[in-house]
Amino acid sequence: MTATPSPAYPAYPAPPPHPASAVPPLPYHRLALVTGRHRWWRPLAGTALLLAGAVAVSLVVLLAGEIAGAILDRPVDKDGFHVWGGIGETGVALLSLALITPVVFTAAHWAQRRPAGTLSSVTGRLRWGWLGRCLVVALPLVVASLGIMLLLPESAGGGAESTAGGTEWAGWPDFLLGLALVCVLVPFQASAEEYAFRGWLIQAVGAWCRSPWVAIVPQALLFASAHGWGTPWGFADLVVFGLVAGVLTVRTGGLEAAIGLHVVNNLLAMGVSAAIAGALASEETAADMDRMSVGVDVLMLLGYAAIVLRLAARRRITAVCDPASLPAPAPAPAPPVWVPR
Numbered sequence: 001m002t003a004t005p006s007p008a009y010p011a012y013p014a015p016p017p018h019p020a021s022a023v024p025p026l027p028y029h030r031l032a033l034v035t036g037r038h039r040w041w042r043p044l045a046g047t048a049l050l051l052a053g054a055v056a057v058s059l060v061v062l063l064a065g066e067i068a069g070a071i072l073d074r075p076v077d078k079d080g081f082h083v084w085g086g087i088g089e090t091g092v093a094l095l096s097l098a099l100i101t102p103v104v105f106t107a108a109h110w111a112q113r114r115p116a117g118t119l120s121s122v123t124g125r126l127r128w129g130w131l132g133r134c135l136v137v138a139l140p141l142v143v144a145s146l147g148i149m150l151l152l153p154e155s156a157g158g159g160a161e162s163t164a165g166g167t168e169w170a171g172w173p174d175f176l177l178g179l180a181l182v183c184v185l186v187p188f189q190a191s192a193e194e195y196a197f198r199g200w201l202i203q204a205v206g207a208w209c210r211s212p213w214v215a216i217v218p219q220a221l222l223f224a225s226a227h228g229w230g231t232p233w234g235f236a237d238l239v240v241f242g243l244v245a246g247v248l249t250v251r252t253g254g255l256e257a258a259i260g261l262h263v264v265n266n267l268l269a270m271g272v273s274a275a276i277a278g279a280l281a282s283e284e285t286a287a288d289m290d291r292m293s294v295g296v297d298v299l300m301l302l303g304y305a306a307i308v309l310r311l312a313a314r315r316r317i318t319a320v321c322d323p324a325s326l327p328a329p330a331p332a333p334a335p336p337v338w339v340p341r
Helices: 028-033 042-071 085-098 100-111 128-151 172-206 212-226 232-252 256-274 291-314
Strands: none
Touching: 028 172, 028 212, 028 232, 042 085, 042 100, 042 172, 085 100, 085 172, 100 172, 128 256, 128 291, 172 212, 172 232, 172 256, 212 232, 232 256, 232 291, 256 291
């Protein structure tokens, strides 16, 4: 008996490959290209979205503060805005900056059509273990540099060193309230600045340029300018901070080293300010640092960079992304099939 051949099943086409599978391995500053959907205008559109979102966030926080002030019957200033005092104004400023992070994620997702996690690192996420080690490295260095700066004569280091009229004890109620505010908001504020400057700006420029330095230098200058114009020494210190954070971001493949340094620096600086009457309300920033304080701070920054780079090499922290290892976007849902009844 001859076997009857089975009917041939229709051959369905293979699903199209994930666009990232055709993209070669990329360093951190080139991650805007990770999905293969880059167009020259996308970084510009994302930057416009980021700026508009930052303004919108500030207005929302301001409006919420005015509504809360009206409900709580807070006093108003000569311009008609409700006054919250030095600690409250600092909280509003920190919150406005902290909320920039979701705006940056939105810009990456909407304008560049890529996973928002690629802003964090080449693995598509924040590497918490590596961030913890960077925090441990930063803590003693920042404590030492801060202690030396506080002992310097006529220190005007901004932030922690800002006394704005003396070193009078703030009192336990104001100190504890200010310290709680700093501990809650500063980690989000510092990381938001890293996502905006070392994350978005480096990758936006890196989408056009292969050289990491073309991406690192502009963000350092913009970072310094964003802190206001104080002394030339203070501006130079902020540029060095931006350069060191940018180099560490590219060399380690993520924002963890920059976030660790920024968070520890701001926590200790503003924590000390909380203990001094009126210091949190001061408008001085790191841009107002004097020459001697800048020398101490630059040495700390270079020391931190050297230790982190050595530790990253020892622990083999990856600095290059394999686009094929990132999760593929969810497939589009199939159109509904209508069955006649």
